[in-house]
Amino acid sequence: MWREIEADRSHRVDVSGGQVSVYDFGDPAATDTLLCLNGGPGLPCDYLREAHSCFIDQGYRVVAFDQLGTGASDRPDDPALWTIARYVGETEAVRQALGLGRVHLLGHSWGGWLGIEYALTHQQALKSLVLADTNADMPHLVCELQRLRAALGPETVAMMLRHEAEGSYAHPEYAAAVSLLNYRHVCRLSEWPAPVNRSLGDWNMGPYGTMQGPNEFLYTGNLKDWNRVPDLHLIKAPTLILCGQHDEITPACALRMKQHMAHAEIKVFPNSSHMPFYEEPEAYHAVLSDFLGRQRSA
Known part of the structure; x- marks a missing residue:
């Protein structure tokens, strides 16, 4: 289960736009590496790192990094840097700098969008792909989010x-509605885990606003029309799709991905929303362990 673990090694890696901080757990000689891409954009990796570093107990090397603009990484103030293509290059720079070889790539939320783009660009670098609480078709997601919002009532x-x-996103009544949606569809725990609060407390809204929008339920950024469903069939790596029954990125989004991938399987966690690794950790880790175990190197 998840726990906070000090990284065995830390690295600074040069990427386009600056340097990123990388957290490296487990035996560097391990034959299987789990490379984690966290959500946001604009979040430090704490919440995803702490939920998956425990896979060192099963002999994996686990690597996570603060994406450019977040956490301990450099924080340039240049909106031109906040593109999915640049983040693909950043991910590849980390993989090469650490000499990771072929990896098990796990992308959560925005990290899943990045994972899909990475898989389509660097397929030879993957042993397997895990798409957690994510989607491949932003216009479809927007329709799903409108459905979730409608449950709050017409007024x-x-x-x-x-x-x-009016652009008055900070108004208390608007913020209250977003907060309610977050507790319904982002994390349904009454007390959010410390790593989640730590990541959220250090959110860089520059990348987030440029790429996504003002909050989790309104997409206005440069990814609002992003759709990779027509290309999903090109991904040949074994793929595990994970989501929560109450996820903001809904089971319908997960199913849409699976229907277009030849080597994908799916698991929906019935008592989770967007963070099953905290909401149903035992079930989540069992499913992920089984999948990764079937893809491990001999």
Whole structure:
């Protein structure tokens, strides 16, 4: 299960736009590496790193990094850097700098979008792909988010639309509606784990606003029209798709990916939203351990 572990090694890696901080756990001679791409964009990797570094107990090397603009990495103030293509190059720079070889790539949320783009660009670098609480078709996700918002009731939806039209995202009533959606569809625990709060408390809204938008339920950034469903069939790596029943990126989004991938399997966690590794950790780790175990090097 998840626990906070000090990294065995830390690295600074040159990427386009600056340097990133990398956290390296386990035996560097291990034949299997789990490379984690966290969500956001704009979040430090704490919440995902602490939930997966425990896989060193099963003999994996686990690597996570603060993406450029986050955590202990450099924080340039240049919106031109916040593109998915640049982040693909950043991920490859980390893999090569640490000499990781072929990896098991796990992308959560925005990290899943990045993982899909990485898989389509550097397929030879993958042993397997894990797409956790993510999607491949942003317009479809927007429709799903509108459905989730509608459950708040027509008056609340009308209020949210008014504030969105005016750009008054900080208004208390709008913020309250977003907070309720977060507790329903991001993490359903009454007390959020310390690594989650630590990541959220250090959120760089520059990359987030440029790429996604003002919050989890409104997409206005440069990824709002992103859709890789037509290309998913090109991904040949064995793929595990994970999501929560109450996920903001809904089971319908997960199913849409699976239907277009030849080598994918799917698991929906019935009591989770966007963070099953904290909401249902035993079930989550069992499923992920089984999948990775079937893809391990001999």
